[in-house]
Amino acid sequence: MKAIILFGHGARDARWREPFDRLAALWKAQHPQVLVQLAFLEMMEPSLSSAIGDLASQGVHQITVVPVFFGQGGHLRNDFPILLEECRTQYPQIQLSTTLAVGENDAVLQAIVDFAAKAL
Amino acid sequence: MKAIILFGHGARDARWREPFDRLAALWKAQHPQVLVQLAFLEMMEPSLSSAIGDLASQGVHQITVVPVFFGQGGHLRNDFPILLEECRTQYPQIQLSTTLAVGENDAVLQAIVDFAAKAL
Numbered sequence: 001m002k003a004i005i006l007f008g009h010g011a012r013d014a015r016w017r018e019p020f021d022r023l024a025a026l027w028k029a030q031h032p033q034v035l036v037q038l039a040f041l042e043m044m045e046p047s048l049s050s051a052i053g054d055l056a057s058q059g060v061h062q063i064t065v066v067p068v069f070f071g072q073g074g075h076l077r078n079d080f081p082i083l084l085e086e087c088r089t090q091y092p093q094i095q096l097s098t099t100l101a102v103g104e105n106d107a108v109l110q111a112i113v114d115f116a117a118k119a120l
Numbered sequence: 121m122k123a124i125i126l127f128g129h130g131a132r133d134a135r136w137r138e139p140f141d142r143l144a145a146l147w148k149a150q151h152p153q154v155l156v157q158l159a160f161l162e163m164m165e166p167s168l169s170s171a172i173g174d175l176a177s178q179g180v181h182q183i184t185v186v187p188v189f190f191g192q193g194g195h196l197r198n199d200f201p202i203l204l205e206e207c208r209t210q211y212p213q214i215q216l217s218t219t220l221a222v223g224e225n226d227a228v229l230q231a232i233v234d235f236a237a238k239a240l
Contacts (some may be wrong), residue, residue: 004236008190016193019223026233034240066236070128073136084240099239102232103139111231112222113146116124116186119219120154 003035003060005051008068009075010040017044020068036053041075041083049087052094062095070103123155123180128188129195130160137164140188155180161195161203164215169207172214182215190223 004027008020020038027036035058039051047052047063055063065084067076080098088096102108124147128140130136140158147156156176159171166174168185175183184202187196208216222228 002240004240005237011191011193011195013191013197015197016191018192019190019221019229023229023232026229027236030233031237032228036130064236064240066232066239068232070139070188071131071133071136072138072191073131073133075131077133077135099236101139102235105231105235108228108231108235109139109143109146111225111228112143112186113150114190115222115225116126116147116184116219117151117185120122120124120184 001035001060002062002064003037003055003058004032005037005039005048005055005063005065006068007039007041007048007065007080008044010042010044012043014044021073022070039065040067040081048083049090052087052091052096056091056094061093063097065096067098067100067101072101072104076101121155121178122153122182122184123157123175124176125157125159125168125175125185126188127159127161127168127185127200128164130164131161132163134164143188148201159185161199168170169210172207172211172216176211176214181213183217185216185218187218187221189221192221192224196221199222 037051157171159168
């Protein structure tokens with residue numbers, strides 16, 4: 001069974017995660033055959049490791065981690081690979097892959113430009 | 121003259137801003153009649169106040185600030201309104217308005233879901 005993890009930074013204010021919950025809800029409605037979990041780098045639960053453990057216990061063997069970040073800065077270039085290696089060691093039975101940050105995707109950037117244009 | 125400011129968090133790693141530069145380039149190509157500037161909350165230049173000052177000196181009198189953030193957490197709910205009030209005091213001749221965070225927009229979220237689906 002396959003799954004994706006939408007991986008965000010996390011924040012102190014619980015309301016910060018609302019778009020992440022909406023992303024997961026959209027995914028569930030549109031891609032019900034692939035499980036989805038949120039995970040956060042800091043300040044919010046679950047951690048990446050805990051989200052992978054949860055999916056593993058549901059029989060998932062293949063997980064794509066999607067960094068829901070705009071830019072590929074220190075968090076994604078330095079912290080994230082280390083975290084991912086730890087998770088690979090912890091869950092050797094899971095095939096873990098990752099994508100670029102969503103902010104690197106042209107269609108995502110275009111949607112932001114269109115949103116800004118409509119707001120004028 | 122009108123302008124938009126794409127307002128991001130900022131990060132230590134200079135490469136973090138690449139998607140913001142691409143956003144500004146897309147905007148310039150598609151909406152050349154409306155000036156665009158980047159601005160950052162912390163760790164990157166220019167600040168919001170400095171970006172507004174730069175646009176004001178180019179004859180801009182109306183600016184829409186678009187928070188390029190996923191969630192509306194403490195930065196947008198607490199820091200941003202204070203910053204905006206300071207800018208309004210500093211530049212009373214500029215009509216400043218803002219939008220919701222881009223992560224609140226359905227089309228932006230859908231573009232992220234589509235990106236994740238293609239990555240599977």
